Amino acid sequence: MKLDGAQALALVRSRHTQYLVGTTWTEDPRSDFGRIERQQVFLEILAAKLLGQLGDPTSIDDFVSVAAKSLVVDSGRTSRALVSAAWSLRSIGIGRLTTDTVQATGQIVGGQSVLVPTDAQLADASAFLLASPPADAGQTDTTAAGTTAAGPPAAPTSHSP
Amino acid sequence: MRGNQTDLVFTDRFEALASIAHRVSFRILGDRHLAEEIAQEALARAYSRWTKVVPTPAERTSAEVGDGIPGAAPVATAATAVAPDSASVSAASGASTASTTAPGLTHATTYLIVGVDARADDPAIGSRGDTIMLLRVDPSTDTVRLLSVPRDLWVTVPGSSRPGRINATAKPDNPEDLVSAPETSTRASRSTAADA
Numbered sequence: 001m002k003l004d005g006a007q008a009l010a011l012v013r014s015r016h017t018q019y020l021v022g023t024t025w026t027e028d029p030r031s032d033f034g035r036i037e038r039q040q041v042f043l044e045i046l047a048a049k050l051l052g053q054l055g056d057p058t059s060i061d062d063f064v065s066v067a068a069k070s071l072v073v074d075s076g077r078t079s080r081a082l083v084s085a086a087w088s089l090r091s092i093g094i095g096r097l098t099t100d101t102v103q104a105t106g107q108i109v110g111g112q113s114v115l116v117p118t119d120a121q122l123a124d125a126s127a128f129l130l131a132s133p134p135a136d137a138g139q140t141d142t143t144a145a146g147t148t149a150a151g152p153p154a155a156p157t158s159h160s161p
Numbered sequence: 162m163r164g165n166q167t168d169l170v171f172t173d174r175f176e177a178l179a180s181i182a183h184r185v186s187f188r189i190l191g192d193r194h195l196a197e198e199i200a201q202e203a204l205a206r207a208y209s210r211w212t213k214v215v216p217t218p219a220e221r222t223s224a225e226v227g228d229g230i231p232g233a234a235p236v237a238t239a240a241t242a243v244a245p246d247s248a249s250v251s252a253a254s255g256a257s258t259a260s261t262t263a264p265g266l267t268h269a270t271t272y273l274i275v276g277v278d279a280r281a282d283d284p285a286i287g288s289r290g291d292t293i294m295l296l297r298v299d300p301s302t303d304t305v306r307l308l309s310v311p312r313d314l315w316v317t318v319p320g321s322s323r324p325g326r327i328n329a330t331a332k333p334d335n336p337e338d339l340v341s342a343p344e345t346s347t348r349a350s351r352s353t354a355a356d357a
Contacts, residue, residue, distance in 0.1 A: 033311065039292060039294075040307060084265055085266065085272065087265035088266040088298050091300075092303045092305055096304055096305050097306070098307070099306075101310075102308065102311060102314060104314055104315070109324075112326070114326055115315060117316075128306060128308060131302060
């Protein structure tokens with residue numbers, strides 16, 4: 001399946017996506033978490049495709065030039081930061097990408113529907129990002145399980161106490 | 162013979178590469194002479210590792226077949242599509258010294274990626290962070306990690322005693338707030354301050 005720009009935009013922005021289940025269209029009940037998952041899968045595929053194309057310095061420079069037109073980048077190290085990131089991503093390889101989401105529970109606070117995280121959930125997110133072992137080495141924790149499409153997250157490799 | 166092939170390809174592309182290397186160096190450094198020096202060194206290094214820089218035709222083909230998505234055209238459109246209306250990439254880069262070594266990152270770097278929801282035809286909406294992600298690239302451990310932050314996450318914004326939605330902190334005119342919000346919440350480290 002191939003998406004054009006507008007379809008891709010709709011896919012990654014929609015918070016009310018319906019999936020065809022059997023013969024009926026059913027709304028994804030996960031709202032923002034569902035959207036995040038679609039964004040992650042989309043970016044993963046896009047990155048893999050993109051890095052396959054960035055075969056030499058010419059194409060990386062060209063890509064950064066094009067991408068910079070659609071992005072607002074920090075003042076200062078614009079080109080340098082993007083080119084460095086592209087090089088590193090390419091040499092590390094997209095197979096090493098793992099994704100996760102900050103977990104939180106839906107609550108109504110002051111009439112607003114918000115997601116309230118616990119300290120443990122924030123700590124899990126932090127540990128995931130920094131690729132450090134979980135703070136509590138207990139077995140009860142499942143929130144840090146990555147929703148990656150590229151295999152299990154690399155975090156729990158250190159099973160030794 | 163491999164060496165001769167390399168020489169041929171390199172000579173063939175030298176002019177184009179020299180021009181690009183110089184242009185990129187100049188854009189980064191802002192100094193013409195320094196840019197020339199860097200460009201020359203870069204090309205010298207590229208030559209010594211040429212077979213690694215440019216994949217052979219066989220490698221390139223397998224990479225394209227491997228991901229199962231045919232056609233090169235959608236890449237550019239999709240790349241722009243990721244940015245809803247305008248996206249702001251805040252590069253919390255730690256590479257503050259001018260490095261003349263490999264073009265990749267020298268150490269772990271975390272990028273804040275924000276899709277901003279702002280509509281030109283309806284300024285009353287204001288602008289909010291609609292999609293918030295932290296991307297951490299660590300060349301020392303060869304890991305790439307992408308952490309999504311839900312836009313409705315209830316956090317305490319630095320400098321404020323009252324909690325609020327994290328996306329309300331993402332104002333394009335003050336991205337520092339959004340940078341510090343997830344930092345406080347997730348204690349993600351940020352190696353250097355972004356230029357304000």
